[in-house]
Amino acid sequence: MQYIKFLGTAGARFVMIKQLRASGGIWFCLGGNNFIADPGPGALVRALKSRPRLNPSELDFIFLSHKHLDHSCDINLMIEAMTNGGFNRKGTVYAPGDALSGDPVIFRYILKYPEKIEVLKEGGVYNTGGLSFKVPVRHRHSVETYGFKMECQGLPAIAYLPDTGYFEGLTEGYAGSEILIINTVIYEKLDGLGHLSLPDAEKIIKAIKPKKAILTHFGITMLKNRIWEKGEEISARTGTDVVIAGDGMRLDLDPEDSKG
Numbered sequence: 001m002q003y004i005k006f007l008g009t010a011g012a013r014f015v016m017i018k019q020l021r022a023s024g025g026i027w028f029c030l031g032g033n034n035f036i037a038d039p040g041p042g043a044l045v046r047a048l049k050s051r052p053r054l055n056p057s058e059l060d061f062i063f064l065s066h067k068h069l070d071h072s073c074d075i076n077l078m079i080e081a082m083t084n085g086g087f088n089r090k091g092t093v094y095a096p097g098d099a100l101s102g103d104p105v106i107f108r109y110i111l112k113y114p115e116k117i118e119v120l121k122e123g124g125v126y127n128t129g130g131l132s133f134k135v136p137v138r139h140r141h142s143v144e145t146y147g148f149k150m151e152c153q154g155l156p157a158i159a160y161l162p163d164t165g166y167f168e169g170l171t172e173g174y175a176g177s178e179i180l181i182i183n184t185v186i187y188e189k190l191d192g193l194g195h196l197s198l199p200d201a202e203k204i205i206k207a208i209k210p211k212k213a214i215l216t217h218f219g220i221t222m223l224k225n226r227i228w229e230k231g232e233e234i235s236a237r238t239g240t241d242v243v244i245a246g247d248g249m250r251l252d253l254d255p256e257d258s259k260g
């Protein structure tokens, strides 16, 4: 079975610190690989409490888009869990350079646990366990930030577009994505925050035309405006099936050849 499971849908500081939504990141089970993107606060607990339970010792790799706490808080824990407390050296951690040096979010002693640490670079292509993903473009955020576009045999192209301010060139980077996950933090357009608003996300969806777009990582204005009720109207406006993620939501992916 292949799927994407949202262990949290909280975006930015206030929704995270009040835990109005959970903040455990996104678990992917694709092509025989298990990986988590952005294990924020509670990722370990949310994985273990999932039904069916997700076992972090079965992780093959961890993708960190950027060092902010709502994305990285549990990364040390998840590396320990992936490597059985450091006794089973395995797996890869993909992270931007500034998450690893200067004011790092991964402890130095933990860095020795995974088999490999890969520093993400704009335009980089990474191959692991039969999956291939590209990091198309550096995002406009207050720290070094990257998303990915992933190809997996028999599955649609899946992209994760994490925190960024909108800029020309952003949509080109993710063109061709068929399932597009967008961190959409704010409800109304507000420039200069380094976050996407709902109108930005709609503009991106209209340009890329994925089969399905999933909005997640909600800030307080998204919750105040009851974003969970707006999937249908956003779908109608954009012409794409737009799903508003909820905590614990799982999107099952059938291999394309089994759809007939």
Ligand SMILES: [Zn+2]
Residues within 6 Å of the ligand: 066, 068, 141, 163
């Ligand atoms: Zn951030």
